Amino acid sequence: MDSLIIISTGSLVAICGSILGCFLILRKMAMVSDAISHAVLPGIVIAFMLGSDLDSVWMLVGAGLVGVLTTFLIEFFHQKGKLQTDAAIGVTFTWLFAIGVILVTYYAGDAHIDQDCVLYGEIAYTPINPIILKNGTVLGPKALIVLGAVLLIIVLIVSLFYKEFFLTTFDPSFALATGLSASLWHYVLMSLVSVTTVASFESVGAILVVAFLIVPPASAYLLTTRLSHMILLSCCFGVLSAIFGYYLAYAIDGSIAGAMATVAGVIFGVVFAIAKYLEKRRAISNLEQMTLETSK
Amino acid sequence: MIQQVEEPVLEIHDLTVSYDKKPVLWGIDLSVPKGAIAGIVGPNGAGKSTLIKSIMGLTSLSSGYVKIFDEELEQVRSRVSYVPQRESVDWDFPASVLDVVLMGRYARIGLFKRPRRADIEAALFALKQVGMDKFKTRQISQLSGGQQQRVFLARALTQQADIYFMDEPFAGVDAATEKAIIQILKKLAEDGKTVIVVHHDLQSVSTYFDWVIMLNLRLVASGPTDKVFTPELLEETYGGKLTLLTEVGELMKKGQYPTREKQ
């Protein structure tokens, strides 16, 4: 039963990540999502310090706002300060994450608490939330429900506004020219990323969220020619990573999040090889066709 | 030689565009008549793309205004079509030819709805016009440069606009595509539409355009091709070096001076 819950939770994270991640990598915003996933930490800690229990809705909202703040700060440093994008991202998220770690330490109080847990936290909340057990594998159904709700919101928004996301991702100039606001959809997307990050933080920590936002979509990107197929395929890869990752972690007694990310990487490697092979075959068949035609 | 027009479809008044307070277009004043096929020419860095972008509201103006059909762009967006440069888009994007062409109908479809039968038919019709209907399910990365340009044109055609702005539509396309595109533009003009094109190749100007706009940081000339496309004006556009202008521009950037004082 436990394993089913864990795999389901992982799968939910994978699906949320896949849907958003496809848009992210097509917009070349992969690293911004990495930044957001780290930068929400202080938001999460503060939300916890303010509220007493897992009042998840407020935490989602609050930390989601931090994600938007991060996006805004990055833009601010980039536009007003003329700081190059990669540096704007790097400076912003490390600063926020550092603050988050310091807050975790203060809040946790005692000297012997592991700040390491923040990163790969199935046990992320041990110092903060007494409900989650320290053995690192138990996730209350609460996380499942929260993630389910987040997934619902994502599916709703993305399907309602699919055209708008599609167009602003593919051709922002044309979108602007037809009267769409590219920045509105940018912020909507980043807010969804923040919310997903926060909802997943509780269960699987920072690294897995980023891995699920980038790796399965990248794998799908190599094999598909339609955005809708890319999203679906990415979800499949993500869920596969969740399932096999769980069993891998169980087998060698390691971090589940780490294992899921590892499997996602392995899948990518395999897909990469397949894509290269298909490419070669296509090139050869094209060559054959050309020689056939010229020899006629 | 700047000829103004009585009832222009496009009117630009004292338009200045600056990047970081340095003007890249100075005080442009021009107007274009209905049904013209106008070419914008000038050396690299002259501001041709900037001009189109500022008309389309993609860049902000430091001064002046633009009127299309005697209105602000916002009021007439549905009558205006924009074809950006091909490089502005990542052609590895997982989309089919039909997907891209349908984008031209999005504004018409509205926020929450999906493309309907009528939209798809309009898209297919446009594809037929550019000779790409057989490619409708092809993924866009598999297209040649000329084919990509045709797809962009088809997208623009589905908008059924009254004025079309195109940024370097002939760059890097094969001769057949170029011919096909020009045919379509001529047909549009015959139907009373206006087409304004940023162009890079001086050889074809007299055959393609009946109105020429010559730009180099400022407007050198604007008017009917036979009047304006002369060696003297070409010399001025491509040859003249406005060092004073550039230096003053640099000073404005350095000191961050406002382009227009608030009265």
Added chain:
Amino acid sequence: MNLETLIEFFSLQNPNVRYVVLGSVLLSVSSAIVGCFTFLKKKALLGDVVSHAVLPGICISFMVSGTKDPFLLIIGAFLSGWLSIIILDYIVANSKIKEDTATGLSLSVFFGVGILLLTVIQHSGNAAQSGLDSFLFGKAAALVGKDLLAFSIIASIILIVVYLFYKEFELVCFDQEYARSIGVPVKRIELLLTSITVLAVVTGIQAVGVVLMSAMLITPAAAGKFWTNKLSVMLLLASLFGAFSGIAGAYISYTAPSMPTGPWIVVVLSFIAILSFFFAPEKGILIKLFKQRKIRLQLLEENLLKSFYKIGEINADFTAARSNEELIEIRRFSTAQFKEGLSRLSNQGFIKKTNGTWSLTNDGLQKGMRVVKLHRLWELYLTKYLRIAPDHVHEDADTIEHVITPEIEERLEKLLEYPEADPHSSNIPYN
């Protein structure tokens, strides 16, 4: 944090303190220097990838050797750090995947593998593994002599390499094409740069840990960039900022041993960067705002003087007393601006006040005349050379009249052949 601890710390009598301070400084400085180069190549996030990617290497090193010998761990870290970059580049070069995606991918997968291995080690109950996870957040406060030896060697290697190859690095970062054209082995230089980046990361993470390492590379460089455009100055500033933050972090750890050094070093660094962002001369945002204000005042004063002059032109009497109403008629100002402008001009000696009216002094006359002259010269230039219609040149000239330097003024006069009248037939005054 009382005076006693402060003195205790900075007297460096405690050998531990010496190690920690020295270690932090070495690490911070070498990261800062290397970071400047990756920053300039616009690949600032490369450091982020490497710092996450060293984790599996460290773990494998431990698993293979069974010890936490720093040299062995460093070798493992170096190899996996390097591998992550190779894979990243390979992916970008051999598929349609873009750089940012490949960066995030390499980063998260390597890190995921690293965490997996780390937890496997931790769960295995091997006693020797305790403290392995100090790589995650860094424990500069726990640096001992052997650690210090290892990475002072590495820091020295980095500094020597940078010193020897300074010119090549500079070229490759600023203008690759040119470097290639004059025969610089660009590929090999980049390899070298990547190597010292990996080295810097491998040493740096011991102070600040894996996640925050990229800050050690990017933030000092970003901060330095706000103060200068010269590479050498930027390197110096970045090193100073890095060293300062390193010491500050070490100090904080000293006074509060439960505090991890990493985050504090980063917070101090970021603080410096944000201060630079706002206050650096030329590029700082607040400085820019001050400049705007200065310009507004200059515009205000010169426009007022212009009004004086123009009234004077009516009857060719420039130094007569003028009332507020007369001035406002020529050009409208807001009441506040009007008052401010007049008082500033009078303080600077360009106008004098007599019984509620104002008149130009000689200095004021000269200045006002010059501005009017520049306005009209520029209008002429616009109509003649830019073919702009005469009724459109006024506004443009209204700004440019304040911008033109005496040198440009001379060239303008010459170019237009010392004209007498502007496009509106107003007289162009000469001294």
